[in-house]
Amino acid sequence: MERSGREPIREVFLSPDAFAHRTAEASIAEQLGDVLVSNGLPRPAPADDDRVGGWQWMYQLLENDAWMITENCAKLIEGIPLLVRDDRRIEDVRKMDGDDAADAARYGIVSGARWVEKNFVAPGFSSTFSNLASGSIENAALKGGATQPHFVHGMPLGEQIARQVTATEPTSRAIHFQRLEGEAKKFFRPKHLPRRHF
Numbered sequence: 001m002e003r004s005g006r007e008p009i010r011e012v013f014l015s016p017d018a019f020a021h022r023t024a025e026a027s028i029a030e031q032l033g034d035v036l037v038s039n040g041l042p043r044p045a046p047a048d049d050d051r052v053g054g055w056q057w058m059y060q061l062l063e064n065d066a067w068m069i070t071e072n073c074a075k076l077i078e079g080i081p082l083l084v085r086d087d088r089r090i091e092d093v094r095k096m097d098g099d100d101a102a103d104a105a106r107y108g109i110v111s112g113a114r115w116v117e118k119n120f121v122a123p124g125f126s127s128t129f130s131n132l133a134s135g136s137i138e139n140a141a142l143k144g145g146a147t148q149p150h151f152v153h154g155m156p157l158g159e160q161i162a163r164q165v166t167a168t169e170p171t172s173r174a175i176h177f178q179r180l181e182g183e184a185k186k187f188f189r190p191k192h193l194p195r196r197h198f
Helices: 028-038 051-063 074-082 100-119 157-164 170-188
Strands: 012-014 044-046
Touching: 012 028, 012 100, 028 044, 051 100, 051 170, 074 100, 157 170
Parallel strands: 012 044
Antiparallel strands: none
């Protein structure tokens, strides 16, 4: 709590196995949730456990200099270079001692980003625009109140995307850049013409 200062904690994520009922009546998540709530914090939610997708996303963020890890994350900085592929499942990272910080970062990046996408309303946008009820806020990071991304031919795609994204935090910007790149691929994909029968 002290490390976060005055930053509000809106969500706490735990590994999905913390929600399993083992020997006690209450799961670890339920027990911890009671303590968190009594201290004014939210109950924990299960983190997204997509290991392969999470590791790939972390790799892409690092590869593109889109994730800033501060120097006070010493265990994470020490642990990331030690991660190696799993011999049995090559797209996954081998589970080993000392990978807890990297696992926590993976949970936080994937689950936190999905939570932000479901609950974020960008400045200048209304909650009706973000359509929180349906959980769809795909365009809440667009500038100028736009409801859809806008692409044109003849202008570099990176510049078009940069002009449309409002997020300033590096991880959020990377997420929105990737989403808009996907939208641009759909926009610029050749259109299929209907078949003519003669």
